[in-house]
Amino acid sequence: MNYDVVVVGGGPAGAIAAKYAAKNGASTLLIEEHANIGSPVQCTGLISTAALNECEIGAGNFVLAKMKGAFVYAPNCEELKVEGKDVKAYVIDRKIFDRALVESSLDAGADMLLKTRFTGIERGKISVISNGEKKEIQAGVVIGADGIQSSVGRAAGLGRCEKYLSGIQFEAPYAAKDPEFVEIFTGNTIAPGFFAWAVPFNGMARIGLAKNPGADPPLYYLEKLLKHPVVASRYRGSRTEHVLGGIPLGPPAKTTSNGVMLVGDAAGQVKPTSGGGIYMGAVCAKIAGEVAAKASRKEAVLNDYEKRWRGAVGRELAIGMRIHKSFGKLSDENLNEFISFMNNPKIREIITEYGDMDHPSVLLQKLIQSGDKKQLIKLLGVAFKTLF
Ligand SMILES: Cc1cc2nc3c(=O)[nH]c(=O)nc-3n(C[C@H](O)[C@H](O)[C@H](O)COP(=O)(O)OP(=O)(O)OC[C@H]3O[C@@H](n4cnc5c(N)ncnc54)[C@H](O)[C@@H]3O)c2cc1C
Numbered sequence: 001m002n003y004d005v006v007v008v009g010g011g012p013a014g015a016i017a018a019k020y021a022a023k024n025g026a027s028t029l030l031i032e033e034h035a036n037i038g039s040p041v042q043c044t045g046l047i048s049t050a051a052l053n054e055c056e057i058g059a060g061n062f063v064l065a066k067m068k069g070a071f072v073y074a075p076n077c078e079e080l081k082v083e084g085k086d087v088k089a090y091v092i093d094r095k096i097f098d099r100a101l102v103e104s105s106l107d108a109g110a111d112m113l114l115k116t117r118f119t120g121i122e123r124g125k126i127s128v129i130s131n132g133e134k135k136e137i138q139a140g141v142v143i144g145a146d147g148i149q150s151s152v153g154r155a156a157g158l159g160r161c162e163k164y165l166s167g168i169q170f171e172a173p174y175a176a177k178d179p180e181f182v183e184i185f186t187g188n189t190i191a192p193g194f195f196a197w198a199v200p201f202n203g204m205a206r207i208g209l210a211k212n213p214g215a216d217p218p219l220y221y222l223e224k225l226l227k228h229p230v231v232a233s234r235y236r237g238s239r240t241e242h243v244l245g246g247i248p249l250g251p252p253a254k255t256t257s258n259g260v261m262l263v264g265d266a267a268g269q270v271k272p273t274s275g276g277g278i279y280m281g282a283v284c285a286k287i288a289g290e291v292a293a294k295a296s297r298k299e300a301v302l303n304d305y306e307k308r309w310r311g312a313v314g315r316e317l318a319i320g321m322r323i324h325k326s327f328g329k330l331s332d333e334n335l336n337e338f339i340s341f342m343n344n345p346k347i348r349e350i351i352t353e354y355g356d357m358d359h360p361s362v363l364l365q366k367l368i369q370s371g372d373k374k375q376l377i378k379l380l381g382v383a384f385k386t387l388f
Contacts, residue, residue: 003029004296005289006126006139007110008118008152010037013264013281013288014145015101016055020289021143022109026296028289029137030102030110031128033117038098042245043278044169044199044206045092046182048357051279052090054286055097057104062096065201068180073230074339075187075332082351089182089357091201118146121155124259140296142260143288148246150266156257161268162250162321165194165275168218169208169243173236176200183230185209186335190225193328194275198231207235210247210275212328218244247275250321255309256302263288269313272324273360280317280358284309319361346370 005021007014010032018030034040046067052059067090069083106112116130126137144152148164176183176198183205185196193212198205209221225231251268255261263269264281271280287308294300330338341347347367354366 001029001135002138003027003111004140005029005143005292006031006137006141007143007145007289008126009144009146009264009266010034010098010102010112010114011145011147011264011281012055012098012101012278013266013269013285014143015098015105016282016285017143017145017263017289017292018110018112019101019105019108020286021293022105022289024290024293026140026293028105028110028293029139030105030112031116031118031130032112032114035115036095037102037114038095040243041094041241042167042243043094044197044208045094045097046089046199046276047092047278048089048276049087050356050358051276051282052092054279054282055101057097057100059090060096060100062093062100063090064093065091066180067091067182067199070182070184071177072184072339072342073186073228074336075189076336077229078336078339078343080339080343081181081348082355084355085352088355091199091206118144118151118155121152121260139259141292141302143292144260144262144266145264145285145288147265148248150262152260153252153262153266156260156262158254158257158260158262159252161248161252163248164213165210165247165249166213166218167208167210167243167245167247167275168222169206169241170222170239171204171206171241172239173203174198174200174205174207175234175236176205177234185225185228185231186339187332189332190221190228192221194324196221196225196228196231198234205234206241207231208243247277249275249324251317254306256306259302261288261292261302261305263309267309269309269317271358271360272317272320274357276357280313283312287312316359316361319364323360323364 004026007018021028072080183198191209196209255267269280270277291305
C-alpha cells in the first residue's frame with residue numbers, strides 16, 4: 001500500500017485531517033485500531049455552536065440537547081447563573097458524531113482501515129497490525145491523530161504535553177435544575193485544580209470531574225461529588241457508561257518532525273480552561289490535512305503546519321493555560337469569594353454579552369476593562385497580573 005497521507009486515529013481530529021488531505025488532492029488513508037468508530041467514548045460531548053460549525057457536518061441526529069447557559073456552584077454552594085442570549089452549546093452522542101465525521105472524510109475520497117493499529121515508522125514506511133496481520137504502508141506524510149497516548153508522537157521522538165488531568169464520568173438519571181443549563185461544581189474537595197460537572201440530556205446527565213494529576217484517584221473524588229448537596233438532591237441513582245480518561249494540556253514544543261505531524265489531543269490542542277478538545281482539534285486538523293497534502297507534493301513544508309496552527313490557536317492556548325494555573329491555586333475560600341464577585345449584576349451582564357467557551361480570554365479582557373481589575377488581581381493572584 002502506498003498513500004500520500006496516512007492519518008492514524010479515527011477520532012474527530014483524524015477524520016477532519018483525512019477529509020482535508022483528500023479534499024486537497026492527496027491519496028489518503030485513515031486507520032483506526034478499534035473495530036468501531038467513536039467507541040470507547042471518553043468525553044462529555046459538550047461542544048459549542050462554533051465547534052459544531054467548524055466540523056462542517058451540520059446538527060445531525062447526534063445532537064441530544066441544546067444548552068443556553070450554566071449554573072456555576074462555589075464550594076459553599078452559592079449559585080452563579082451564566083446565561084447566554086441563545087443556544088451556546090450542544091450535548092452530543094460522540095459515537096454517532098465521530099461516525100458522521102469519518103463518513104464525511106470518506107465522501108471526500110479518503111480510504112479507511114478499521115482494526116488497524118500503528119506500531120512504528122521508519123523512513124516513511126509505517127508498520128501496522130491490521131486484523132491481526134503485520135503490514136507495511138508507504139506514506140508521504142503521517143498525521144498522528146491518535147489521542148492522548150500518541151504512539152505516533154513517541155515513535156517520531158516528539159515531546160510530551162505539559163500536563164495531564166485525569167477525568168472520570170458516568171451517566172445517570174438526573175433531575176437537572178434546568179435541562180438547558182450545564183451545572184459546574186468547583187472546590188478542592190471534589191475536583192482539585194479543575195472542576196466537576198453535570199451535563200443534562202433527556203432526563204439523564206453526564207456527571208463527572210477532572211482533576212490535577214497526583215493526589216487521590218478520580219473515583220475517590222467522584223464519590224465525594226455524589227455527596228455534594230446540590231448533586232445529591234438531583235442524582236437519581238444507578239450508573240451507566242463509565243468513562244475514565246486523561247486530558248492533555250499544554251502542547252509539546254514541536255508537533256512536527258521528519259514526515260510526521262501531530263494533531264488533536266496528540267498535540268495537546270485542548271482548551272486548558274474547560275478540557276474541551278473538539279473545537280481546537282477541528283481547527284488544527286483542517287490545517288494539518290491541507291499542509292500534509294501539499295507537502296506530499298513538495299508544495300509546502302511540515303513546518304507550515306506548526307506555524308499556522310500556533311498562529312490560529314496558540315495565543316488562546318497560552319492564555320488558557322495561565323488562567324488554568326491561576327484558578328488551580330485558589331483555595332475553596334478564594335473560590336467562594338471569586339464566584340460571589342462574579343455574581344453581581346454588572347459582571348453577569350458582561351458574562352452574558354462576552355462569555356464564549358472557546359475564547360475565555362475575550363471575557364477576561366472585558367472583565368478587566370470593566371474597572372474591577374484590582375478585585376480580580378486580588379482574587380486570582382500575581383500569575384493573573386501578567387495575563388494582558
Ligand atoms: C472525561 C472527559 C470528558 C471530556 N469532555 C469533553 C467535552 O465535553 N467537549 C470536548 O470538546 N472535549 C471533551 N473531552 C476531550 C475530547 O474527548 C478530546 O479532546 C477529543 O476526543 C480528541 O479528539 P482526537 O481525535 O484528537 O483524539 P481521540 O478522540 O482520542 O481519537 C484518537 C483515536 O485514535 C485511535 N488510536 C489510538 N492509538 C492508535 C494506534 N496506535 N493505531 C490506530 N489508531 C489509534 C483511538 O482508538 C481513537 O479512536 C473530554 C475528555 C475526557 C477525558
